[in-house]
Amino acid sequence: MPVTPHVQAQHHQDHFENRGEDPEDIPRFHLACFRAEQDLRAGHSxxxxxxxxxxxxLAKLIAYxxxxAxxxxxxxxxxxxxxxxxALQFTVGVFMIGNALRLRNVHPVFQFS
Incomplete structure (x- = not known):
């Protein structure tokens, strides 16, 4: 019997039902693998x-x-x-150090939320 998408889908559904799992909960990974396998069998590239x-x-390179310029x-x-x-360098330096301390949760004064 040739392997068709319907036969493979039925096989996956039977596999999940036999394990006591809901066949609707097939992980996306399995679906992606199934699609890739079908593309290969059909000769799609x-x-x-x-x-x-x-x-x-190329458009991104030209735009940037x-x-x-x-x-x-x-x-x-x-x-x-x-x-x-x-003054600009000092302000940016203080801002960067403050953000680093906020990310490290050093002190409650740096938690703005």
Missing amino acids: RAGAAGPIVMFL TLLG LLGALGSFLALTPLMQA
Whole structure:
């Protein structure tokens, strides 16, 4: 008897019923394996799925390159004085240390919730 999706589904259902489990509770992993097995038996391939992924990554690379160039051009026009740069670095440093202490639950003062 050839193995068809219906026969395999019945086998899975019988397997779960014989163990006293509800066949509706088949884990997603089993369903994913079942689908992959059916694709292989039917001769389906996911090799064509690389095209959209490559296009997405290429578009992302171009967008980030353009955004970086735009922000770099903007940064070349803006200049911080040494005092403003020191104040900004100090503020960011205090913020980072405070977040680290909050993540480590060092003191109740850092728990904002």
